Amino acid sequence: MRSLVGPVPEPAERAGSALRRCARAMLSAGTAAPIATVHLAHHAPGTNDFWLAIGMADAATITAGGVRARLEVLDVILGGVADGRCRRVVVVEGRVELPGTHAQRHVATHIAVDLPDHSLLGIGDDIALVRLRAEQIVLTDHDGVTTIEPDDMATSGPDPFADLEGHWLDHLNDPRCRIVPRIAMRVCRCLPAQRPLLVGIDRAGVDLEFTDRDDNIHRQRIPFAEACSEVGELGTQIRLLAGGPRYPMDRAALRP
Missing domain, CATH: 3.20.180.10 (PNP-oxidase-like)
Incomplete structure (x- = not known):
């Protein structure tokens, strides 16, 4: 009998899908800064950059030149009886920076074309858009723990049905x-x-x-x-x- 255990998308694609859905995500920047809730996470295609929408008060703790940060994304099941259950975790470590308000709004217009979200409307008011330059990415799911090279994320993308x-x-x-x-x-x-x-x-x-x-x-x-x-x-x-x-x-x- 032919094995029913078949191919699965590459780890970078699975991580990209989790970030695309971004059902639950938290950002910890520095040792003294509080943990911030991430309202939106967007991976800029072809780069190692992740743009994160967080509260303005949380962004104020990011000093000039940026700080070390850790992004944790819980990919939960959306829809059906299993709604809300976590199936994989993506951890991105790197350096987070706070661009100027004009630059944030400029980037937000480009993000909205690919990932429209109501949180982008608050950029510059109660929401700030920060950039996380990924240095290490780890995916944990049913297949175990996998380290993903940032360059692999740069050349990959989410599953075409992640939104649906x-x-x-x-x-x-x-x-x-x-x-x-x-x-x-x-x-x-x-x-x-x-x-x-x-x-x-x-x-x-x-x-x-x-x-x-x-x-x-x-x-x-x-x-x-x-x-x-x-x-x-x-x-x-x-x-x-x-x-x-x-x-x-x-x-x-x-x-x-």
């Missing part, structure tokens, strides 16, 4: 949807009493979690037959994992 994953999980984990139990039959001879959950979806496959008869929780990686880059391709691969046709039934008659 929560909506997919919310829909597919709905008890009225039968797709997840059908996918679970690939790894379970008989379905457990507790409904299996999808806890991750990316371009290469899905992460399934189920509880066995002894109440032990297992996580299984189930790969797609083909990597996806568009929403239509993702729907097709999920349908195939559930034992369905490649095309929706209303399109079956249109196949060549």
